[in-house]
Amino acid sequence: MPGHTLTPKLVHRPIPIPMTVSSNRRLILASGSEIRARLLRNAGLEIEVMPARIDEDAIRASLAADDASPRDLADALAEMKARKISDKAPDALVIGCDQILECRRMVFAKPSHREDARDQLHALRGQAHRLLSAAVVFEAGKPIWRHVGEVRLTMRDFTDGYLDDYLARNWESIRETVGCYKLEEEGVRLFSRIEGDYFNVLGLPLIELLTWLGIRGDIAT
Amino acid sequence: MPGHTLTPKLVHRPIPIPMTVSSNRRLILASGSEIRARLLRNAGLEIEVMPARIDEDAIRASLAADDASPRDLADALAEMKARKISDKAPDALVIGCDQILECRRMVFAKPSHREDARDQLHALRGQAHRLLSAAVVFEAGKPIWRHVGEVRLTMRDFTDGYLDDYLARNWESIRETVGCYKLEEEGVRLFSRIEGDYFNVLGLPLIELLTWLGIRGDIAT
Numbered sequence: 243m244p245g246h247t248l249t250p251k252l253v254h255r256p257i258p259i260p261m262t263v264s265s266n267r268r269l270i271l272a273s274g275s276e277i278r279a280r281l282l283r284n285a286g287l288e289i290e291v292m293p294a295r296i297d298e299d300a301i302r303a304s305l306a307a308d309d310a311s312p313r314d315l316a317d318a319l320a321e322m323k324a325r326k327i328s329d330k331a332p333d334a335l336v337i338g339c340d341q342i343l344e345c346r347r348m349v350f351a352k353p354s355h356r357e358d359a360r361d362q363l364h365a366l367r368g369q370a371h372r373l374l375s376a377a378v379v380f381e382a383g384k385p386i387w388r389h390v391g392e393v394r395l396t397m398r399d400f401t402d403g404y405l406d407d408y409l410a411r412n413w414e415s416i417r418e419t420v421g422c423y424k425l426e427e428e429g430v431r432l433f434s435r436i437e438g439d440y441f442n443v444l445g446l447p448l449i450e451l452l453t454w455l456g457i458r459g460d461i462a463t
Numbered sequence: 464m465p466g467h468t469l470t471p472k473l474v475h476r477p478i479p480i481p482m483t484v485s486s487n488r489r490l491i492l493a494s495g496s497e498i499r500a501r502l503l504r505n506a507g508l509e510i511e512v513m514p515a516r517i518d519e520d521a522i523r524a525s526l527a528a529d530d531a532s533p534r535d536l537a538d539a540l541a542e543m544k545a546r547k548i549s550d551k552a553p554d555a556l557v558i559g560c561d562q563i564l565e566c567r568r569m570v571f572a573k574p575s576h577r578e579d580a581r582d583q584l585h586a587l588r589g590q591a592h593r594l595l596s597a598a599v600v601f602e603a604g605k606p607i608w609r610h611v612g613e614v615r616l617t618m619r620d621f622t623d624g625y626l627d628d629y630l631a632r633n634w635e636s637i638r639e640t641v642g643c644y645k646l647e648e649e650g651v652r653l654f655s656r657i658e659g660d661y662f663n664v665l666g667l668p669l670i671e672l673l674t675w676l677g678i679r680g681d682i683a684t
Contacts, residue, residue: 281647284647284648284649284651285648285649285651285652286632286648286649286652398674398677398684400684401684403683404683404684407683411507425661426505427505427506427507428505428506428507430505430506430662430669430670430673431506431507431673431677431682433670434670434674435670436660436661436662436670437659437660438658439657439658440646440657440661440664441651441657443661448651449651449654449655449656449657452651452652453619453655456619456652461652462624462625462628463619463621463622463625
């Protein structure tokens with residue numbers, strides 16, 4: 243789609259829309275992620291944002307102890323967030339989301355400090371990893387739809403020197419990211435290959451969610 | 464990469480970088496596309512922008528008459544743009560780019576007016592199409608690297624009513640796009656499936672280009 247002025251600029255500009263979402267249907271995003279909210283709003287959906295506070299670390303540890311797969315883990319965390327908000331807003335459709343990075347059967351969390359980021363990038367270097375983006379929709383306290391999208395990314399075999407320079411330049415920007423990169427910044431230079439739907443890189447299986455909302459009749463088709 | 468603040472915001476913010484591109488190597492983008500320039504700059508490259516003016520319509524018509532494939536067409540247009548600027552700046556690496564939309568052996572250009580957009584979206588509806596993103600690099604008037612990236616996108620079978628509403632809401636935003644959509648806006652709602660590297664959706668095979676520049680030693684690896 244050449245001629246694009248720019249993804250970013252557009253995300254900031256409210257889209258002038260006679261809303262197409264059924265106005266009688268409340269849609270709540272149970273996530274504090276700015277990018278997920280903007281993806282949905284830019285697609286023309288009217289949403290409320292109510293981040294669910296759950297103890298992710300404890301839940302991850304507990305599920306890991308139960309040998310849950312990374313996919314199950316992402317799905318379970320998305321479900322817990324949606325459930326928590328649905329209990330407070332039973333009339334709404336509540337969207338819970340989570341994203342997990344998995345590499346060689348290990349799950350990676352956000353780096354706790356810069357040395358941790360260095361260790362993680364050492365582990366990911368020269369390897370393929372998966373980003374699993376889960377969404378679960380609740381209505382009246384019950385799950386009514388779920389999907390886990392997957393992207394496969396391959397990091398090139400960068401040098402230790404490059405890694406140090408990368409962290410020196412990018413640490414402040416990537417400290418809140420799983421995987422220690424942003425593809426839309428210098429992070430793209432860590433990669434030799436990316437396979438899959440970009441919305442799943444950003445943390446939301448957007449096309450599948452929109453398709454389902456359309457089938458339900460909650461958005462125009 | 465959850466925790467992302469946002470693609471867009473980041474694109475606007477200059478990245479605080481001790482440049483990693485060899486400073487003795489001029490890099491010129493022979494394209495007026497804002498998004499291509501930002502993709503490269505956000506990846507940490509220092510580039511000059513010098514759009515090449517060529518008569519694309521005439522060249523397309525001429526190549527189409529020669530039965531050129533859509534891939535050859537994208538590649539040829541990218542080459543012509545790079546050559547034109549390389550002739551003026553033989554010391555630089557000059558990047559020429561083009562993007563072609565192909566559906567059922569037909570090539571689609573930017574819509575000439577709103578009714579044309581409507582006809583194009585009618586033709587694309589319910590079908591898969593390809594976006595071919597070509598880049599050719601010239602040095603001293605000669606091509607030294609080329610790549611055509613490909614993304615496959617499938618439009619859902621939206622209704623005529625939805626199409627009319629979509630155009631009413633989005634025409635001003637999409638009039639300069641090939642395909643009549645922006646995935647980062649309501650355009651995503653036209654799709655049931657997207658397969659491939661998002662950078663090729665945006666019009667530049669960025670990962671392949673960066674990989675090659677790294678192998679040459681023009682950027683740090």
